Amino acid sequence: MKVLKWILKALAGLIAVITLLIVFSDDLEHGYNKLTWTPPLEVNGITSGMSRSDVVFKLGEPESCVEDKERCGWDDSNHTMSFMDDLVYIQAASSSYALRSIPFENTKDMKALLGDEDILGESKDFNVRRYTYLKWGATFTYKNDALVSYMVGEVTWRSTRTNGKYVITALVVCPGAECPFDEEDGLKEDFKGRDYTYFIK
Numbered sequence: 001m002k003v004l005k006w007i008l009k010a011l012a013g014l015i016a017v018i019t020l021l022i023v024f025s026d027d028l029e030h031g032y033n034k035l036t037w038t039p040p041l042e043v044n045g046i047t048s049g050m051s052r053s054d055v056v057f058k059l060g061e062p063e064s065c066v067e068d069k070e071r072c073g074w075d076d077s078n079h080t081m082s083f084m085d086d087l088v089y090i091q092a093a094s095s096s097y098a099l100r101s102i103p104f105e106n107t108k109d110m111k112a113l114l115g116d117e118d119i120l121g122e123s124k125d126f127n128v129r130r131y132t133y134l135k136w137g138a139t140f141t142y143k144n145d146a147l148v149s150y151m152v153g154e155v156t157w158r159s160t161r162t163n164g165k166y167v168i169t170a171l172v173v174c175p176g177a178e179c180p181f182d183e184e185d186g187l188k189e190d191f192k193g194r195d196y197t198y199f200i201k
Contacts, residue, residue, distance in 0.1 A: 004044050020098070026119050027081060034036065037103060037113065037135065038136060039102075039114075039136045039138035039150075039152065040101055040102075040150075040152065041091045041136065041137075041152060042152075043079060043091050043098055043150070043200050044074075044075075044079055044080065044093070044098060044151065045058055045061065046056075046058065046059070046079075046088060046091060047087055047088070047153065048087075048090075048091070048130070048152070048153045049082060049087055049088060049089075050086055050087065050088045051086060051087055052083055052086040052087070052088075053086075055081065055088060059074050059079075060074070060146075063075075063077065064077055065074070069083070070082060070083055070084070071083070074089055075095055075098075078093060078094045078095035078098065079091065079092070079093045079094075079095065079098060080093075082153070084199075088153065089153050089154045090151065090152075090153035090154055091147070091151070091152060091153055092148050092149055092150065092152075093149060093151075093153040094148055094149035095152075098149060098150065099149075099150055102140075102147065102150060104147070105146060106142070106143055106145050106146065106147070107131065107145055107146050108172065109132065110140060110147075113143065114133060117131035117132055118132055118134040118135075118168070118169055119132035119134070119139075119155070119156060119158055119168050119169075119196060120132075120160040120165070120166070120167040121133075121157075121160045121165075122160060122164045122166070123160040123162045123163070123164055123166040124162045124164040125162065125163070125164075126164065127143055127144055127145050128141065128142065128160050128161075128162075129141070129142050129160070130142075130158055130159070130160055132153060132155060132158045132171065136151055136152070137153055137154060138150070138152050139151040139152070139155075139158045141160075145172070147161065155181065155195070156195045157187070158196075159181065159185075161180045161185065162185055163179075163185050166179065166180075168196050168199045168200065169199070169200055171199055173193070173199055178199075180194075180198075184201055
């Protein structure tokens with residue numbers, strides 16, 4: 001009889017633990033991610049500093065390249081890479097396959113996990129925002145608060161294509177007299193050869 005009571009208590013305890021795990025699974029996952037997750041430094045097996053020949057060996061010939069072959073695209077251009085001296089220095093991915101390892105889909109969950117961004121770029125129409133974390137060289141792009149692409153590698157400016165608001169470490173750079181972008185959203189002459197560190201004291 002004592003053995004049966006012990007088995008029933010153990011079973012009740014096991015059921016209680018399983019119930020708690022189910023009820024608090026989201027909180028447990030978030031806590032685990034907060035302790036262990038960092039933005040991926042590789043996309044599809046490609047890392048910054050990898051040679052063009054190694055990239056082609058791994059992914060095959062690119063499907064498209066700009067004229068000087070400094071930027072090329074694979075996977076219907078859902079995975080693009082920028083090269084400097086034939087080495088990968090920036091890559092961006094926008095396919096759901098490439099984004100599957102990112103444990104958040106909106107900015108609230110991103111900030112809950114990673115904290116505040118170092119650089120924020122917002123489009124003129126307010127629909128697109130880019131959040132950059134300098135520690136990892138990682139940028140998350142959102143359209144209407146849905147994650148649409150991930151970029152990793154050397155950080156230069158990481159602005160949106162149509163530049164509206166631009167903030168570097170809580171300093172509002174655009175709009176303003178010191179905004180590095182011209183009316184066509186290119187870099188002003190004074191800022192060519194500089195990067196975001198110009199605004200960090």
